[in-house]
Amino acid sequence: KNEVEQSPQNLTAQEGEFITINCSYSVGISALHWLQQHPGGGIVSLFMLSSGKKKHGRLIATINIQEKHSSLHITASHPRDSAVYICAGEGNEKLTFGTGTRLTIIP
């Protein structure tokens, strides 16, 4: 069983909608990464967090250590946000990646 589980696997929304992608992880993970992978394949790091909340532009990442859960939110979604979003848990000198959430924003 993967130690990092993402949901949903696929998400389609209309432009302007508020988007939430979830990531649950197992014991032993002390930091959580959110990554973005666009069609064409390049991977970009969005956030690394171990507590609380981080914000960058329209992107917000939160983590709840007690519940072993993190969320990535996108406000005022735009078609250019269409991508695969990947969470990865880090701990015990290991980085475990989720299988990704494919987000499609329709104009």
Added chain:
Amino acid sequence: DAGITQSPRHKVTETGTPVTLRCHQTENHRYMYWYRQDPGHGLRLIHYSYGVKDTDKGEVSDGYSVSRSKTEDFLLTLESATSSQTSVYFCAIRDRGWDTGELFFGEGSRLTVL
């Protein structure tokens, strides 16, 4: 953007041939990683390096070897490619070790083994 490049970006080869993928960085970061990405799986670590000539195995290292003779270059070699090694390979770098520092990824190298 972090200075990290992978080559080749695309390669088609035949079973049994050797293949070397190169990851080159201009950031002087200490840590370098090779991952493979396959449908239905998250990125999986093949090998990583924590300095020149210092490397260690990841979770899917069988059939792969690596070398790092300079800070800027991390080579991944498939001594005798198999069809199961058809994948997209990503190199990543970071300036500090586990639990610290942002990861920067290369653009990926798509390898097809016929």
